[in-house]
Amino acid sequence: MPERTAINTGPGRVLVGVYGLFALSATARATVQLATQFSHAPLAYLLSALSGVIYIVATVALARSYRRLALACCTVELIGVLVIGTASLVYPAAFPKATVWSVYGIGYGFVPLILPVLGLLWLSRSGTGRSGTGRTGRGRTGQA
Amino acid sequence: MPPRSLGTAVAVAGLLLAAWSLVPVIRNRPPGRTHFVGLILVQALVVAETLVAVGHLAGGAHPREYVTFIGYLVALFILLPLAMLLARLEPTRWGAVIVLIAALVVPVLVLRVNQLWSGGA
Numbered sequence: 001m002p003e004r005t006a007i008n009t010g011p012g013r014v015l016v017g018v019y020g021l022f023a024l025s026a027t028a029r030a031t032v033q034l035a036t037q038f039s040h041a042p043l044a045y046l047l048s049a050l051s052g053v054i055y056i057v058a059t060v061a062l063a064r065s066y067r068r069l070a071l072a073c074c075t076v077e078l079i080g081v082l083v084i085g086t087a088s089l090v091y092p093a094a095f096p097k098a099t100v101w102s103v104y105g106i107g108y109g110f111v112p113l114i115l116p117v118l119g120l121l122w123l124s125r126s127g128t129g130r131s132g133t134g135r136t137g138r139g140r141t142g143q144a
Numbered sequence: 145m146p147p148r149s150l151g152t153a154v155a156v157a158g159l160l161l162a163a164w165s166l167v168p169v170i171r172n173r174p175p176g177r178t179h180f181v182g183l184i185l186v187q188a189l190v191v192a193e194t195l196v197a198v199g200h201l202a203g204g205a206h207p208r209e210y211v212t213f214i215g216y217l218v219a220l221f222i223l224l225p226l227a228m229l230l231a232r233l234e235p236t237r238w239g240a241v242i243v244l245i246a247a248l249v250v251p252v253l254v255l256r257v258n259q260l261w262s263g264g265a
């Protein structure tokens with residue numbers, strides 16, 4: 001059995017809570033939007049749904065100490081919030097309705113921007129040594 | 145009209161609990177008995193607010209963004225119990241951070257519920 005790096009205690013537990021909150025709210029919101037008014041802003045609502053799914057996966061990865069998956073989620077989120085945040089400023093017409101990541105998450109107190117940064121910081125500080133979960137042996141190679 | 149005074153009471157209680165949770169965070173202590181009692185007290189107010197809101201809906205009211213309104217109510221209702229579970233699992237300063245953050249989210253949710261309370265506007 002590979003030993004688990006403890007990324008789900010201490011500050012990690014706080015991250016699990018905040019990610020859980022975002023997973024819940026982003027997913028619920030996206031579900032309502034897609035169900036009731038998909039045609040208004042398909043791109044924005046699909047992005048909301050995507051971000052909701054990523055928050056769910058990140059929550060599970062942090063809670064279960066799937067380190068590599070958590071790293072991937074935080075990275076995707078950070079890229080997402082930066083790209084969508086910038087795009088929503090440059091091409092506002094493409095985003096008639098706000099997403100979680102619009103204008104770098106301004107509708108959510110910029111937490112969507114801060115959260116992946118905190119996540120990456122925590123993941124890089126915690127659990128020295130092993131990377132990944134070692135559960136399958138599949139996946140990318142040679143990550144430190 | 146949303147129950148302004150009740151909403152204010154819930155929000156202020158949340159802020160007080162957040163301030164009180166700052167003490168163990170700064171002193172590097174786990175959350176104590178008073179913080180868990182505080183969570184229960186704030187939750188009692190949240191329950192009152194939720195009941196008033198459910199009565200509002202049962203009375204045939206139609207808030208702006210009906211489903212979202214219910215979503216905020218559900219979130220408000222389950223937030224502190226879940227935070228309590230999580231904080232109990234973490235008997236360190238970080239448990240106090242969990243209480244702090246959850247207590248800060250309460251006023252935000254109350255604000256959103258009150259904004260959506262009546263149709264229009």
